Amino acid sequence: MAYGMLVAGLLSLAVAASSQNVAQRVSSNSVSGMPLFPSETLQLTDEALSRLAKDQRAWFEFGSNGSVSAARSLWPSENIWELFDWVLGTGSLIKTVPLATVCYPSEPDYDSAKCEEITDNWTNSYLHAADPASIMWPLFEGRTCLPTNQNVTADCTLGGYSSYAVNVSHVAQIQLAVNFARLANLRLVVKNTGHDFSGKSTGAGALGIWTHNLKEMEYYENYRGSGYQGPALKMGAGVQAFDVYAKARELGLTAIGGEGKTVGVAGGYVLGGGHSPMSSIYGLAADQVLALEVVLANGRFVTVTEETDPDLFWALCGGGGGTYGVVTSVISRLRPKVGVTLSKFSFATSPNVSADTFWAGIRSYMQRFPTYADAGTYAYFWVLPTGPGAFEFLMNPFFGVNHTLDEFNALVKPWFDDLKALGIPFTPNSTYFPDFYDAWAAGFPLETVASSTMLTGSRLFPRANWEDESKFNATFAALRSTITAGHPLLAFNMKVDLPEGSPENSANPAWRKTLMHAITSTTWNTTTPNAEIKQIMDTFTYDTLGQWRATCPDAGAYMSESDVLEPNFEQAFYGSNYDRLYKLKQRYDPTGLFYAVTAVGSENWQVKSLDGLPDQNGRLCRI
Structure with a gap:
């Protein structure tokens, strides 16, 4: 009680001393060769910390070996959170309120009109990017506060969303948040837009660092x-x-x-x-x-x-x-x-196009992946099951970088000739743009996000699967089997060589050998019990994606668009770089302050989710 009164008194004095500042303006000089941004010149320094009273400073001091004080095992008091808000700059600390609270009559901010607005825009990525805690895939938050138009009696709980978020406008706020989280033994997450397919920027009880407004x-x-x-x-x-x-x-x-x-x-x-x-x-x-x-x-x-x-x-x-x-x-x-020729088109099974004919058209396309990637193009396409024995192909789009319209037409002519010979009708809409931006803006759709009834998974299929006929046949068979079983295919044809003059880095070595980044998914109903959802997930991870891994067991997957349950994620997402990355993790973050699911070092931790699913709605514990 006495300590709480002391902190409250110190806070009152600090707030009264409005001229006091816990951030210091430093030189903009940087060894990078480019000046620091104005937001980066406002920093937490030892001198700035010295302006705080000793009891205040103890919550924000820099680390030496990253040790966590045993005295800080309890959740900070309200007075301490107020102190934190003040040192950040009053109003920068946001207490998280899920977007969909307006849909729940039990919540004080219930508003049916706002609920309708949130519901209508729930799958729009702009909505979630502009919120300090919301993520694009609420499955990994724990689905605790989803929008609904129904008359619900359930409560809207915070679930796996961070408890607080710092709306960052300068570097000192990040430093204060990092030090506070380390010294108060809080879980820490970092969110920019929340796009990651695995929900890495969320966590129950966490302090969030929201960098979204650093737009310089x-x-x-x-x-x-x-x-x-x-x-x-x-x-x-x-x-x-x-x-x-x-x-x-x-x-x-x-x-x-x-x-x-x-x-x-x-x-x-x-x-x-x-x-x-x-x-x-x-x-x-x-x-x-x-x-x-x-x-x-x-x-x-x-x-x-x-x-x-x-x-x-x-x-x-x-x-x-x-x-x-x-x-x-x-x-x-x-x-x-660069100039770009952009092309969009589709074809599908029909009374005149059998499933085998359709797949012959797909095979003709996939066989040419080495040619297209080596020509510098990038393709974003779907193959969708539309019913028993029925399928649709969507090219959305074919992105012909550095190709005039004539050059693009010459490149795709052999495939298009095959489609015509097979009797597959299609009408390509191809346009040349003299600038990348205009082609990109016209070509790629706005992402549809926020599904809570879907799990995704992916694979980086290597060039070797095209250079060996038996491997190509196995790859094609695995993809056809996946789609025939009712799973969609979203894929990218490209190559990803390290450019000349760029230093080696820690990107998954599988990227340097890939010709196709392929994504698929599985779904369930909103009423499916959690135990059954987990069974669906496991079948998808080990059986559906297991077919893909079998075609290229030494390859990997793209960590940001992957299956959160990917077995042996260390090899799949990081390949031969993992051991070195892990050692560096211990050097720069010895206590594991920065935890994210499937990130380097995450195998040392476990989240015991409340629903038994692989989400972040649970206590983070060291294994």
């Missing part, structure tokens, strides 16, 4: 560093694909980012590798990185380049988000302006 960008025409000289863009952690692509168009250049419009380019996307419509020419987004600004687990802010810290630079470029620190900005290469 700065162009350098002639950047020099990391063995590179040329145009580069520094972008804050909150910059999204639509932001960076528009900026590159303004500059008359091309940026490397995801195909999805709302993906956070400088967040978990680039840290996990990041494939792109430009991958067949320039590799992964991680291959473009020249420098990163990062807050480490000890709370210190550092600039990481290949020269200053080659080990950490290697690990951050592809080793996974939410693992080694909180990235505040990334400097990446920009590429020359």
Whole structure:
């Protein structure tokens, strides 16, 4: 009681001293060769900490060996949370309220009109990206507060969403959050947009760091560093694909980012590798990185380049988000302006097109994957089951980078001739765009997200499966079997070589051998019992995806678009890099402050979910 009164008194004094500041403006100079953003020059320093009273400072001190105080085993009191809010800048600490609380009559903010609005937009990725805690896949939060138009009596609980989130506007807030979480022994999560297929940016009882509003960008025409000289863009952690692509168009250049419009380019996307419509020419987004600004687990802010810290630079470029620190900005290469021929079309079974004929058309396409990838193109396509023995193919789109319309037509003519010879009707809609941005904006659909009745899984199919006829036959048979069994196929044809001049990084080595990144899924009903859902998941993981793994057991999967239950995830997501990544994890984050499901070191922890499913609605415990 006495201690609580002391803290309350100190807080009152601190709040009254409005001139007191716990952040300090520092020089913008950076060893990266590009100045720090204004948001990065406002930092927590030892001098700034010294301005706090001793009892206050004890909650925010920098780490030395990352040890957790045994005295901090209890949840912080309300007074401590108020202190934390004050040092952040009052109003920056957000107490999480799930988006769909407005749909529940038992909640104080119940509002049927707002509920209808949330329900109508629930599958729109912009909605979840703009919320400090919501994620794109509520299955991994625990499905505790879903929108509903029904007259419900159930409560809307917080579930696996973080309890609080820091709305970051400058680096000092990240440092304060990291130190507070470490010293208070809180679970810590980092969210930019929440796109990750496994829910890595959520966790029950966690303190969230929300980097979504770090939107600064700065162009350098002639950047020099990391063995590179040329145009580069520094972008804050909150910059999204639509932001960076528009900026590159303004500059008359091309940026490397995801195909999805709302993906956070400088967040978990680039840290996990990041494939792109430009991958067949320039590799992964991680291959473009020249420098990163990062807050480490000890709370210190550092600039990481290949020269200053080659080990950490290697690990951050592809080793996974939410693992080694909180990235505040990334400097990446920009590429020359490119023209693109974009093509969309479809075909399907019908009274005149049998299933075997349909699959002959698919086989003719897939056989040409090496040719198309080597030509620098990128294809995003679906093969969908539409009924017993009925299927549809959607090319959505074929992205012919550096191809004029005539060059594109010449490239695809052998396949199109096969389709015509098979009697498969299709009408390609092909258009040439002189700029990447316009082709991307016209070509790729806005992501549909927020399903709570679906589990996805993926595989990176290697070129070797095309170079050996028996392996190709096995691959094609496995895919056809999967789709015939009722599972959809969403796939990308591309190659992902390390570009000349880019340093080696920790991206999954399977990427360097791949010709197809394929994704499928399984579903259940909203009324399916949890035990049955778990059985469906296990069958999908081990049987459905097991067919895929059998065709290329030494390959892997893309960690950001994968099955959260992937067996031996260390090999599947990180390959031969895992042992080195794990050792670096122990060096930079010895207590495991940064935990994320299937991230490096996550095998040392366990979440005991309340529903028995692989979600984050449960206590995180060290194994």
